[in-house]
Amino acid sequence: MKNRNIIFHVTKQYMKLNRRRTAITFIGIVFMVILMTCVFAGKRTVLAYLDKVAALDKGNWFVAAYDLKPEETEKIRDMEETTLMGCSEQLGVLEFPQTGNVEEKPYLDVKAYSPESFEMVNIELTEGRFPENKNEIILSDSVIKDGSGIKIGDTISGDFFTRTITVTEEGHTIGFPFFGIELEFNETADVPANFPAVGENNPFREDHIPNGLAAEYTVVGIMKRPVFEDVSGACYPALTAMENNLPLSDTLNVLLRFDPEKVDYERQYVEKIEEIAGRDIETESNDLLLTFSLMSDDETMGDLIMFVTVFFTVFIMAASVILIYNVFNMSFAERTRYLGMLASVGATGKQKRQSIYYECFSLLIPAVPVGILAGTGVIKGGMELLKPWICDIIDLVKPGSAKKLPVTIDAGAGEIALIVIMCVITVMISALIPAIKISKTGPVECIKSGTEKTKNKRFKTKKSLLEKGRPELLLAVNSTGRLKHLTKGIIRSVTVFAVLTVTTLYGAQCVIRIADIKTQDSGWLPDTSGYDYLVITENDTFDQVMDLVESSDATDNITPEELSPVVGLGVFRDKISDEYFEAYKYTLSQFPDYNEEDWIKQEENGLYDIIGVEAIVVSDDDFKAIAAAGDSDMSIASSPEIPSVLLYNKMQFTTDHTFIIGSSANYKFTEVKALYNASKGETIDLVDDFSPDKTAVQVKVAGLIDEKSIKGRIILTADEPYIIINRSTQKQIAENMDSARMDYNIKSILFNYEEKNDPDLIKKLGDLSEKTYISVIKCVGGEVYGNLKRAIAGIVKTLAYCFTALVSVVCLLNLYNSVRGRAAERTRETAMLRSVGMTEKQLAKMHDLENVFLIGKGLLIAAAVSAVLILFLQYALMNLFGNASFTVPYLLCAGIAVFIYAAAAVFTRICTRNTGNAELIEKIRRERI
Structure with a gap:
């Protein structure tokens, strides 16, 4: 000791x-x-x-399960995976005589909540308190905003009922696809609480069927509009208290939160609930919370x-x-x-x-x-x-x-x-x-x-450097080549510094690229960048809409666009590359239920003999401009007599847009870089895939294009094969195929809008849309996705730059310590060189040359190591995400190399500066500093 x-x-x-x-x-x-x-x-x-x-x-719940029996909910509560459960009960619909919106909101949709449910759904009160028993109720503040005079302390009473609709006119089939309802004459269906109010002069009527429950409530609070309130529905939401989790009816709904340490993913937990119930049950996921958790x-x-x-x-x-x-x-x-x-x-x-x-x-x-x-x-x-x-x-x-x-x-x-x-x-x-x-x-x-491990080694001195009058280079070569135990630290420091910064920033760039792909919306639209509104209209109403927009004092930057879709076209399989089919099969293979034998059978049955393509029709002038920006034969693209096509030669498969019914898969992205097996000048067949006889029209390939060719005209995320044709080709195709479908023309108008100068313009366009085909779209798509991409890129860059900055401090300390340690070990040597007349300028030149050798060697090693790590990163990210293309930031690498050299030069100057001739003899005598 x-x-x-x-x-x-x-x-x-x-x-x-x-x-x-x-x-x-x-x-x-x-x-x-x-x-x-x-x-x-x-x-x-x-x-x-x-x-x-x-x-x-939506709240702090992971899963909502509906229509469970009370005894089933108790078993779910007792599961070791369940950490929190809130119960609720759908009591029914109640007449609301105090409503301020009689025509559109005449009812209350009343639910009973347990105390946990109020917390899990983030119910916030604007006034009053939460209900404490089954005779108290709180209402949405939408009631007050719509003009109701109801206040805390007032009472609401009545019998609960279920809403139904019945078709009353013969020959009518009524469909409400959003609600999954389709009825014929004299058929009846229950409708949910968010179903709109039924007015007069409809071919169907609304009935109220009592469910046997009744209540008298005292209003004790007003809540902020809850997330589940549907503004288009006929009911205001109202909440009462569930006493002791005892339902008034036979079924309960539950909100559930589970322990992430005991559950790998949401579906695993739902399957355990279904085992308890012994049947498939309706569930809802809180997707945003599950994703972030x-x-x-x-x-x-x-x-x-x-x-x-x-x-x-x-x-x-x-x-x-x-x-x-x-x-x-x-x-x-x-x-x-x-x-x-x-x-x-x-x-x-x-x-x-x-x-x-x-x-x-x-x-x-x-x-x-x-x-x-x-x-x-x-x-x-x-x-x-x-x-x-x-x-x-x-x-x-x-x-x-x-x-x-x-x-x-x-x-x-x-x-x-x-x-x-x-x-x-x-x-x-x-x-x-x-x-x-x-x-x-x-x-x-x-x-x-x-x-002194060098004393038994023999080194060759390059006397030619001395003869050429370059003693600094001779000394630099000797010192970096012989005393390697003093140089390894600097080389290691440079290597680690370069590798960490380059790889971190490259990884950040890859993650930003992944986020960019993941947030892309599929399909196409005119490029709406810089515009407030997009109006899509048919040829017949284009002039009318254009006059309305141009005559308004609130519009400027008005731009007409001739873009139309043509669906139902296809090309024969031999014009599609093998890369397309390999990518398609790879994407399908990510699903557990994928069976390669099914693919083989589908091929044998001719399912892939014709591959569907979506055509975008543009004006002849735009067609030529797009062709000129790609790899095209302009003699074909410029001729109105030659039916021609531009092939968009890229597409992507994702598991989000490719699916197998009843099966799900982790997200995978696959990029097809060469989609078509065709070249410019070649003749291909465009097939009417909807016709029984597969009518085909021959067209010339004017060229192959990519996203750069259509920039500024079309925003396109190609999750299926795309082609671009002009109006001339569209008309020639329509002569041989279904003209009603192939010659369907729409036009678009883009414009900026200052609402205060003409607040009624959008309403006028909306009124016009009720009489004819017009779609008025506020151009928020690009803005929303732009904001999302910028936000994700900002998060990734902030994290990457903060991490790089902190690691750089460690690396700079490392480099400084290595430079200082080497300088300290060479103090006697440097003092001796000064004693024989070496000037500060010559010493500085020698040190600069040494830095070039040492840092150059460190950067060469870093380049090799970084290359391996970048390849590993690419492999790992592609394995996680898919075969997206990632680019190496060479300019950034050069900047990092310059920064490292500059830092080493500054540290060398600091650590080797002369402190005066008075210490010269002392330094020569010293063995170590």
């Missing part, structure tokens, strides 16, 4: 004498703890915050977050290991001298190892609390940076809701323990090699310092 105390005492004195090196090591370890805190506690904080924000939409049936998001967590953790450990290892390795000579003296008086190899571990842990112990506290501050600051982007995403679903939530750090004992464990492992790995190395060095070698 006494010997150990001596070892520790000497180590402590050594640390005090080398305060700068000790401080750099301590700061490096603190930043390691900060980064670990950001990864583990930060991940939990972000996910917990997203969980709270997502709960603002990583409990969605699509596991892609959870896998991606896990991958990023592991990836960042490994990077942090790598940077920290190199920093701490370099510190101990650069100070090896000094350390061996004082430990050698102790070894000469009996210190064992084990005790020398303990010296290294003592120094590590004496720095780690205070660094852990400092790093965790600083890390929580970084997380808090990072969350404030991320909050605007998160709010932008949630505002697309529930505007303004996310801004209400304060940011709180969410890190439990598990996260703190994991941080400590990972830091201890990192420090142990860092110190392992120096500790083993120093324990095996004998006393004599220790006293001699054991560093």
Whole structure:
């Protein structure tokens, strides 16, 4: 014990004498703890915050199950996976004589809620209190906004009923596809509470069927309009209390939250509920909350977050290991001298190892609390940076809701323990090699310092450099080539710095690319960028609509577009590439119920002999402009006599838009880069896939195009094959095929609108749309998806830049320590060069050349390592997501290389600056600084 105390005492004195090196090591370890805190506690904080924000939409429930028996709900409550359950009961519809909107909202839709349900559905009161018994009720504030004079303390009473509709006129078939209702004469169906009010002069009537329940309620509160209120329905929502979870009827509905540690995904939990019920039951998922809680049936998001967590953790450990290892390795000579003296008086190899571990842990112990506290501050600051982007995403679903939530750090004992464990492992790995190395060095070698490993080696001196008058280059070559134990630290530092920054920023770019693809809307529209409204109309009404828009004082930037769809066309299989079929089969294979034998049978039955294509018809001028922007034969594209087509040569398959009935799959994206097996100038057949005889028209391929060719004219996400034809070709096709379908023309008008100058314009267009085919669309699609993409890109970039900045601090400390350590080891050498007349300018030139050699070597190694990691990232992300194309940011890599060289040059100047001739002799005498 006494010997150990001596070892520790000497180590402590050594640390005090080398305060700068000790401080750099301590700061490096603190930043390691900060980064670990950001990864583990930060991940939990972000996910917990997203969980709270997502709960603002529908509530903090995962699954809703309907029409369960009371005894079944008790069994579900007792499941070990269930953490919270709220019960509700649909009591029925009640007449509402106090309504302020008699024609459209004459009823109340009354539900009974347990106390848990009020909490789980985020019911907020504007006045009053929650109901406490079955005779009290709260109403939506829509009642007040619509003009009702009802107030707290008033009573509502009546008999509950079910609404039905019955067709009353012969020869009428009434369909309400949104509600799944289709009725013929004299048929009756129940309608839900959100069914609109039935007025007079309809071919059907509404009846009220009593359900046997009655109530008299006292109004005790007014709630904000709940998320489940349908503004188009005939009922206002009203809520009463369920006493002791005892229903008045035979069925209950439940809201459920389960333990993520015991349930892998939502469907697994639903299947257990159905086992209890012994039948298929109707369920609803809180998709936004499940997605942010990583409990969605699509596991892609959870896998991606896990991958990023592991990836960042490994990077942090790598940077920290190199920093701490370099510190101990650069100070090896000094350390061996004082430990050698102790070894000469009996210190064992084990005790020398303990010296290294003592120094590590004496720095780690205070660094852990400092790093965790600083890390929580970084997380808090990072969350404030991320909050605007998160709010932008949630505002697309529930505007303004996310801004209400304060940011709180969410890190439990598990996260703190994991941080400590990972830091201890990192420090142990860092110190392992120096500790083993120093324990095996004998006393004599220790006293001699054991560093002059070059004395038995022979080196060739390039005297030609001296003869050519380039002594600085000669010295730079010799110093970097011979004293490799002094240069390895710098090369390692440069390599780690470049690898971490390049790979992190490349990974961020990949995630942004994935988010961009995932948020794309399928299909096509005119490019609405820069416009407020899009009006789609037929040829017959185009002039009328155009006159209305042009005559308004509120419109400007009016742009007519001639874009029409033609459906039902196809091309023969031999004109579609094998890449298309491979991508299609790959996408289908992601579904558990996919059977390759079914594909073979479908091929044998001719299902894939003709592949459907969707045609977009453009004006002749636009056709020529699009062709000119692609790989086209303009002599074909410009001729109105030649029926021609432009082939959009790319498409994508996703599991979102490809499906097998009754089966689901994790999200996968597959890009087809060469869709068509045809070239410009070739003749192909366009087939009427709807006709029994498969009528075909021959057209010339004017060219092959991509997204760059249609930019500014069409926004297209091609989840099926697309072609573009002009009006001339459309007319020639219509002459040989179903002319009503093939010659169907629509036109679009894009314009900007200042509502205050003509507030009735949109209403006039809407009134016109009731009489003819006109669709008035507010151009929010591009804005919404643009905001979503910008928000996701902002989150990813913020995280990537923050992580890169923190890692860069560790890497810069590492580089500075390596440069300083080498400069310290060469103090005597530098002093001797000055003593024989070497000028500061020559020394600076020699150091610059050394940096070129060392940093160049480090960057070459970094390029090789980064290439391997980038390939690994591509493989991992493609395995998780699909075969999207990712580009390497070469310009960014060049910028990082320049920054590293500049940092090394600055550090070299700082560490090798001359302190005056008075210390020259002292420096020559010194063996170590």
